Amino acid sequence: MTDDGCRRFIMVTGRRVERRYKAKLVFWMEVYGALRMSVKMFLMWNSRLIVDGEGDRNVGTSVLEASNLIVLKESSTIHSNANLEVRGQGLLNLSGPGDCIEAQRLALSLFYGVNIGQGSILRGPLENATTDAWTPKLNCESPQCPEELLHPPDDCNVNASLSFTLQICRVEDILIEGLIRGSVVHFHRARTVTVPSTGTVSTAEMGTLTD
Incomplete structure (x- = not known):
């Protein structure tokens, strides 16, 4: 959108939603x-935003x-059964119980702050993936550790060849009062990562293939 006040409208489930400088989804x-x-x-x-690959x-x-x-507030969800990258220059805030961002591969990057409130979830891959979901391979049975695990790339892009299923990259401050859950979780170039007693970072072989 430009500063001249240009407006666009999209139709979703019979409602008109204005997209100008901000998008507010309530459906x-x-x-x-x-x-x-x-x-x-x-x-x-x-609200729910579902991306079906x-x-x-x-x-x-x-x-x-x-x-x-x-x-995200009041049990809002962003869900993708493929690769999803969420990026920005400001703050990402999952406010409380039921708020969730999840994908088969999920990357958050470039924010100055990421807050995962109590009861909120970041998840990658999906816990109950359908047959339409892309399935990451972790290379767990490989005799050699993949090079990208030893020397991660700096660009933090979602790459299907990488073993990472959840990345938080180039974020200044990360506060985890809720749950971060993935198969291979990667924090890269963060200044501070704070996990109080209510927060959890969990890794498990869920919804993935080993090779």
Whole structure:
């Protein structure tokens, strides 16, 4: 969007939603294929954003970018059964119980702060993936450790060849009062990672293939 006040409207489940400088979703929105959205602020209130890659590995990584703020409240969910990258220059805040961002491969990058509130979840891969979900391979049975695990790339892009299922990259301050759960979790170039007694970082072989 430009500063001249240009407006766009999209129709979702019979409602008109204005996308100008900020997007506020208060309903169920489903996207087939890949999503690419760039806004100033992205606010969700008791809402669901579902990205369905339909099992097609040729579908590109979905990208949600907000230059200022991303907030999920009142049990809001962003869900992708493929690769999802969420990035911004401001704050990402999952406010409380039921707020969740999950994907088969999930990357958060470039925020100055990421707050995972009590009862909130970051998850990658999906816990109960369907047959349409892409399945990451962890290379657990390989006789040699993959090079990218020893020397991770700096760009933090979602790459299907990497073993990471959940990455938080180039984020200044990370506060985990809820749950971060993945198969191979990667914190890269963070200044501080704070996990109080209510927070959990968990790794488990869920929804993945070993090779």
